[in-house]
Structures are given as structure tokens and as C-alpha cells.
Amino acid sequence: MANSNLPRRIIKETQRLLSEPAPGISASPSEDNMRYFNVMILGPTQSPYEGGVFKLELFLPEEYPMAAPKVRFLTKIYHPNIDKLGRICLDILKDKWSPALQIRTVLLSIQALLSAPNPDDPLSENIAKHWKSSEAEAVETAKEWTRLYASGA
Amino acid sequence: MRISTVLSIPKGAASILLRYYNWSVSKVHDEWFANEEKVRKAVGFLEKPVIEYPNVKELTCGICFEAYPPDKIHSAACGHSFCNTCWAGYISTAINDGPGCLMLRCPDPSCAAAVGQDMIRELSSNEDYEKYSRYFIRSYVEDNRKTKWCPYPGCDYAVDFVVGSGSYDVTCRCAYSFCWNCTEEAHRPVDCGTVAKWILKNSAESENMNWILANSKPCPKCKRPIEKNQGCMHITCTPPCKFEFCWLCLGAWSDHGERTGGFYACNRYETAKQEGVYDEAEKRREMAKNSLERYTHYYERWATNQSSRAKALVDLQQMQSVHLEKLSDIQCQPESQLKFITEAWLQIVECRRVLKWTYAYGYYLPEYEHAKRQFFEYLQGEAESGLERLHQCAEKELQVYLNAEGQSKDFNGFRTKLAGLTSVTRNYFENLVRALENGLSDVDSHGASSRTASAKSVGGTSSKGKAGRSKPTTSRSSSSNRNIDDTGHWSCEHCTVANVRGLFERKRVSLSQPFASGIVKAKSIVG
Ligand SMILES: [Zn+2]
Ligand SMILES: [Zn+2]
Ligand SMILES: [Zn+2]
Ligand SMILES: [Zn+2]
Ligand SMILES: [Zn+2]
Ligand SMILES: [Zn+2]
Ligand SMILES: [Zn+2]
Numbered sequence: 001m002a003n004s005n006l007p008r009r010i011i012k013e014t015q016r017l018l019s020e021p022a023p024g025i026s027a028s029p030s031e032d033n034m035r036y037f038n039v040m041i042l043g044p045t046q047s048p049y050e051g052g053v054f055k056l057e058l059f060l061p062e063e064y065p066m067a068a069p070k071v072r073f074l075t076k077i078y079h080p081n082i083d084k085l086g087r088i089c090l091d092i093l094k095d096k097w098s099p100a101l102q103i104r105t106v107l108l109s110i111q112a113l114l115s116a117p118n119p120d121d122p123l124s125e126n127i128a129k130h131w132k133s134s135e136a137e138a139v140e141t142a143k144e145w146t147r148l149y150a151s152g153a
Numbered sequence: 154m155r156i157s158t159v160l161s162i163p164k165g166a167a168s169i170l171l172r173y174y175n176w177s178v179s180k181v182h183d184e185w186f187a188n189e190e191k192v193r194k195a196v197g198f199l200e201k202p203v204i205e206y207p208n209v210k211e212l213t214c215g216i217c218f219e220a221y222p223p224d225k226i227h228s229a230a231c232g233h234s235f236c237n238t239c240w241a242g243y244i245s246t247a248i249n250d251g252p253g254c255l256m257l258r259c260p261d262p263s264c265a266a267a268v269g270q271d272m273i274r275e276l277s278s279n280e281d282y283e284k285y286s287r288y289f290i291r292s293y294v295e296d297n298r299k300t301k302w303c304p305y306p307g308c309d310y311a312v313d314f315v316v317g318s319g320s321y322d323v324t325c326r327c328a329y330s331f332c333w334n335c336t337e338e339a340h341r342p343v344d345c346g347t348v349a350k351w352i353l354k355n356s357a358e359s360e361n362m363n364w365i366l367a368n369s370k371p372c373p374k375c376k377r378p379i380e381k382n383q384g385c386m387h388i389t390c391t392p393p394c395k396f397e398f399c400w401l402c403l404g405a406w407s408d409h410g411e412r413t414g415g416f417y418a419c420n421r422y423e424t425a426k427q428e429g430v431y432d433e434a435e436k437r438r439e440m441a442k443n444s445l446e447r448y449t450h451y452y453e454r455w456a457t458n459q460s461s462r463a464k465a466l467v468d469l470q471q472m473q474s475v476h477l478e479k480l481s482d483i484q485c486q487p488e489s490q491l492k493f494i495t496e497a498w499l500q501i502v503e504c505r506r507v508l509k510w511t512y513a514y515g516y517y518l519p520e521y522e523h524a525k526r527q528f529f530e531y532l533q534g535e536a537e538s539g540l541e542r543l544h545q546c547a548e549k550e551l552q553v554y555l556n557a558e559g560q561s562k563d564f565n566g567f568r569t570k571l572a573g574l575t576s577v578t579r580n581y582f583e584n585l586v587r588a589l590e591n592g593l594s595d596v597d598s599h600g601a602s603s604r605t606a607s608a609k610s611v612g613g614t615s616s617k618g619k620a621g622r623s624k625p626t627t628s629r630s631s632s633s634n635r636n637i638d639d640t641g642h643w644s645c646e647h648c649t650v651a652n653v654r655g656l657f658e659r660k661r662v663s664l665s666q667p668f669a670s671g672i673v674k675a676k677s678i679v680g
Binding site: 013063065101 | 216217218233235243245261
């Protein structure tokens with residue numbers, strides 16, 4: 001029903017996501033709603049999230065691509081720019097959104113955010129503080145959480 | 154538009170530049186000529202597209218991924234192609250997000266090319282474009298809000314000025330009023346140029362004028378020195394003489410104002426009629442003397458109103474700090490019922506200021522403008538007489554109630570009188586200010602022809618001016634009465650008199666003009 005007047009752009013993006021997925025990223029539309037995507041991002045190598053499999057949900061609002069997609073982590077993650085509800089602090093999801101960006105670029109940006117946490121623009125004050133005061137310790141916690149919650153089992 | 158012609162960039166680009174530099178034309182110039190490349194980068198002007206249009210039949214829109222013929226595709230200077238529908242959606246979203254749309258960039262996330270106003274007009278709906286224009290004008294006005302330090306000695310406040318308030322006069326929190334444009338004290342209805350000229354003149358003549366500021370004059374009847382210690386010009390000599398006279402002209406007060414039925418005339422300068430034939434040297438001396446006398450006349454009245462205003466300010470403070478409370482006790486009136494007295498004094502302070510500046514106005518109103526001068530002197534005389542009435546009532550008549558032993562029966566009558574005088578005087582002065590700011594344009598009898606004369610003089614009739622100076626015409630008495638000023642002269646075609654140049658520039662300057670022209674400019678950018 002909801003998929004009957006799906007814009008060409010979304011169809012094309014979906015086709016491309018499925019046929020040429022970006023490395024470490026998979027995104028597939030839900031069967032009953034083509035605007036809802038189940039996403040999985042592999043923790044980047046050399047990051048505290050390495051070895052983890054992170055589940056996200058992505059939703060394309062009615063105004064997409066004029067408005068940004070809505071994305072959130074479903075897997076618990078210890079990261080200064082992600083809060084405990086899984087919301088992500090990323091400029092392109094807010095004021096830096098441009099309709100020329102795509103689902104793929106958004107997911108690649110999130111993956112990059114895992115490699116380069118930015119405690120200076122925090123979403124979780126506590127985690128950011130932890131990160132700034134003793135990064136090594138914070139990284140340890142992030143690794144532990146990855147083991148605990150994102151082991152992909 | 155000036156900027157776009159000077160920098161040879163498109164008009165839409167010029168408005169982006171101006172917007173970026175908060176509408177400061179001079180800043181745009183400075184920055185552009187200092188480092189054009191840097192400015193281009195910051196603002197998003199590209200010299201050449203990053204993508205050249207390939208010579209193909211179809212282009213793919215970077216937003217909807219559909220292919221379109223080139224005429225359905227637009228791009229900013231960068232060449233990134235998007236279809237018209239997607240542009241409309243992109244622009245509309247930005248406009249509805251707020252004034253950030255004024256600095257819109259190409260949708261391509263890696264691209265900083267500016268989206269100009271012409272593109273926005275072409276690609277957005279009327280409704281969106283209207284909204285955009287509103288932001289545009291608002292930003293123009295808001296960015297022209299400026300802040301200046303209060304020029305009053307020792308005052309540390311900064312004063313905000315909003316373009317469009319209709320006048321240059323601003324008042325600091327310290328209560329000092331000044332002109333935004335020239336930072337001299339507030340000087341409506343006289344324009345800044347006249348004020349500057351007048352202040353220069355005063356400093357040049359200051360030595361000659363010191364005696365004017367003396368606070369004592371001989372009583373015209375008994376010749377005893379009388380000190381002026383009150384604000385109004387109505388002086389009563391000490392007993393037993395008790396002669397009532399006018400401080401300004403030393404004439405009997407009974408000849409002044411309403412009592413005589415004639416109009417108040419000590420504001421006008423009338424030179425003594427000179428008869429006889431003069432040789433050249435004598436005439437020069439005579440003219441110089443007259444010129445100084447004429448200046449003295451205006452200066453004395455200007456300065457006296459100034460000190461009268463200062464006195465009124467002191468009186469006002471005294472009234473608020475001491476007298477009102479006392480009066481409220483004696484007359485059994487709540488202080489809230491005595492507001493009319495404060496209002497009267499505030500009005501006096503303001504009127505003294507205006508009246509003071511009308512004397513600078515009068516000094517520079519050329520002699521050849523016979524009709525205007527006459528009308529001006531009538532208006533000024535009425536203003537002066539009205540203000541004297543008000544000042545006297547607030548100063549002297551009030552004294553009776555302040556000194557009364559107990560409640561006065563006629564206090565309510567006094568209230569009605571003072572409140573009435575305040576409101577009448579306020580109206581009169583408001584109209585006076587308006588009339589003078591309009592250059593007394595209601596007077597047209599001599600106006601039309603004198604305008605022609607002035608146009609010629611502005612067009613460079615220096616030879617005429619010289620002729621007027623070097624060849625003082627026949628010995629008509631009037632010609633010897635004219636002032637010699639330190640500024641340029643030119644001769645009136647109607648009365649063969651040398652006149653002061655530069656008055657007409659003054660007349661054309663209307664105080665509301667800066668605002669009006671600003672808005673016109675903003676509109677012309679928009680539409
Ligand atoms: Zn571009
Ligand atoms: Zn499109
Ligand atoms: Zn101040
Ligand atoms: Zn001024
Ligand atoms: Zn006397
Ligand atoms: Zn007089
Ligand atoms: Zn004339």
C-alpha cells in the first residue's frame with residue numbers, strides 16, 4: 001500500500017544498496033514498508049568496535065530526500081556521539097543534510113563516526129567526559145560493550 | 154546597483170556579497186579589492202564551473218536521479234545539475250527553515266557554490282519567493298542596526314540605532330539626546346550640515362561673543378545691572394523699579410505677545426535702515442559690522458535658549474526630587490495627580506532645544522527668500538511666545554502654590570491651565586519641527602523662482618558669485634544690510650543680494666530619507 005507511490009529515487013537507491021553494498025554495511029528494506037530499512041554496520045577495524053555487528057534502523061520520511069533520513073542504533077554502544085536511545089549526533093543528519101546525499105553516504109558517515117569518535121561535540125555527556133579524561137579507559141569500556149552487546153550472536 | 158557595476162559581477166551575486174558583509178558597501182569594496190579570491194571562496198562565487206556541461210541530450214538530476222533534457226535542468230555556477238522540481242523542493246525547504254536561506258549553497262554536499270537570488274526567483278513558487286524577500290529585507294534592516302557610544306562626557310553606555318526610526322535623534326540611557334549621524338547633541342529640525350557650520354562659526358566668533366553670555370544686563374529703565382536667574386525671558390527688575398522687560402530685546406514686556414495683539418517679534422532681526430551714499434571702504438566696514446550684528450542677534454538667542462534649557466533641566470530635577478513632594482503635602486494632592494507638572498517641564502526642556510536650533514536655521518535662511526523668512530519668523534515668534542507662556546506658568550505661577558500656607562482653592566484651575574499650555578505648546582512645536590524639516594515648502598510665492606536660482610548656483614555660477622561680491626550693486630539700502638559669511642556667496646536674481654551658498658542641499662535632506670532610500674534599495678535588489 002504505502003509502497004505504491006514510492007519515488008523513483010528511493011527505488012533506485014534501494015536497488016543499488018542491494019546490488020552493490022558498501023563494505024561493512026548492509027541495508028535492506030522491510031517487506032511491508034519500503035521506507036523502513038534494517039541496517040547492519042560492522043565495527044571498523046582498529047576501532048574499539050572492531051568485531052562488533054551493530055544493528056540500526058533507518059526510516060525515510062515523507063519529505064525525503066528534502067529531509068534527512070531518520071537513523072538510530074538498536075544495538076547498545078559506548079560512544080560519545082551516540083546516546084543510550086541509540087540517537088546519533090551527526091551534522092549531515094541535521095542542519096548539514098542535503099538532498100544530494102543518500103542512504104549510502106549517511107551509513108558510510110556513521111561508520112566513519114565509529115572510527116573517529118568526537119568527544120568535543122558530545123551527545124552523551126558522561127561518555128564524552130570519560131573519553132576526554134582517560135581515553136584509554138573509555139576505549140576499554142567501548143570494547144567491553146562491543147563484546148557484551150554486539151557480538152553478533 | 155552600484156556594487157555590481159563596480160565589481161562587474163551579476164546583480165544576484167552582488168546581493169549575496171552585500172548580505173554576507175552585512176550590507177556594508179565599503180566593506181565589500183575593501184575586502185574584494187584586497188583579496189578577491191578569498192571573498193569568492195567565502196561567499197561561494199566560482200569563477201568557472203567545476204563541472205562543464207557535457208554536450209549531451211540528457212542530464213541526470215543529482216536528487217531524483219531522473220534524466221532530463223538540459224532545459225529542465227538548472228545548476229549554480231558550479232555546474233552540479235538538478236532538475237527544476239528538485240530545485241524548487243530544495244529551495245522551498247531552505248526558505249521554510251528560516252533566514253539561513255539567504256546564504257543558500259548548491260545541494261551537492263561537497264560544493265560551496267552560492268545560489269543567487271535570481272535563481273531562487275526563477276525556481277521557487279511565488280509564495281516561497283515572497284517569504285524569501287521578507288527575510289531579505291528584514292536582514293537588511295536588522296544588519297543596519299548599529300551601536301555607538303554615547304558621546305556625553307563620562308557616559309559609558311552604548312546606544313542602539315535602528316534604521317527606519319524616522320529621525321536621527323537618539324536618547325541614551327543617561328538621558329542625553331544626540332544626533333546619530335553627526336553625534337552632536339540632538340538638533341532637529343536643523344540638519345547636520347547646518348549644525349556643523351553653525352558650531353564652526355561659533356568657535357570662530359567665540360571671542361566676540363563672550364559678553365553675550367554674561368548673565369547680567371542693565372535694566373533698560375533704571376540701568377541697574379539685572380541678573381537673569383530664571384529660565385523664561387520675562388524679566389522683572391528689582392523693586393522699586395519693577396520694570397518688566399524682555400531679556401532678549403530689552404523691550405518692554407508689555408509690547409510682547411498676546412497682550413499687544415500683534416505678534417511676538419523680538420525673534421526677528423531687523424537692521425537699522427541706513428541712508429546716504431558710502432564710499433567703498435565705508436560700505437565694507439558697514440557690511441562687516443552688520444554681518445557681525447546679524448550673527449550676534451541669532452547667536453544670543455541660540456545661546457540664551459541653551460542656557461534656559463539647562464536651567465529648566467535643573468528645575469525639572471529639583472521639581473522631581475523636592476518640590477513635588479512638598480506640593481503634594483501643601484495642596485493635599487497625591488503625587489500621581491501632579492504628573493502634569495513634570496510633563497510641563499519636560500516639554501519646556503524639549504522646546505528650548507528646538508527653539509535654540511531654529512535660530513541657527515534662521516541665520517542660514519537666506520535673505521532673498523523673503524516669503525519664507527517672513528513665514529519662518531512668524532512661526533518662530535509664535536513658538537517663542539507660546540513657550541514663554543508655558544515656561545512662565547511652570548516657573549512663576551507654580552511658585553504661588555508652592556509657597557501657599559495650605560490648600561489653594563484654584564489649584565485645579567492651575568492644573569487645567571498648565572496642562573493645557575503644555576499640550577498646545579507640544580502640538581505647536583511638533584508642527585514647527587515638521588514645517589522646518591520640510592524646508593517651509595508650504596511657502597511658494599518666492600520659492601519657485603528661487604529654486605531656479607539655486608539650481609544655477611549649484612551648477613557652478615562661481616563667476617556670478619564673484620560678480621556679486623566684487624561689484625556690490627547700487628547703493629540700495631538693502632544691499633548694505635546683507636551678511637558676509639565665511640562660506641561662498643551668490644547673488645539673488647531678484648534682489649541683487651549676495652547669498653549664502655549651500656542652503657538648498659540642506660533643504661533637500663529629509664530626515665526620513667535614509668530609511669526610505671534604504672528600503673528602496675532593498676526592494677530593488679529583491680524585485
Ligand atoms: Zn555545486
Ligand atoms: Zn530532480
Ligand atoms: Zn549617555
Ligand atoms: Zn546631526
Ligand atoms: Zn529697572
Ligand atoms: Zn523681546
Ligand atoms: Zn530676492
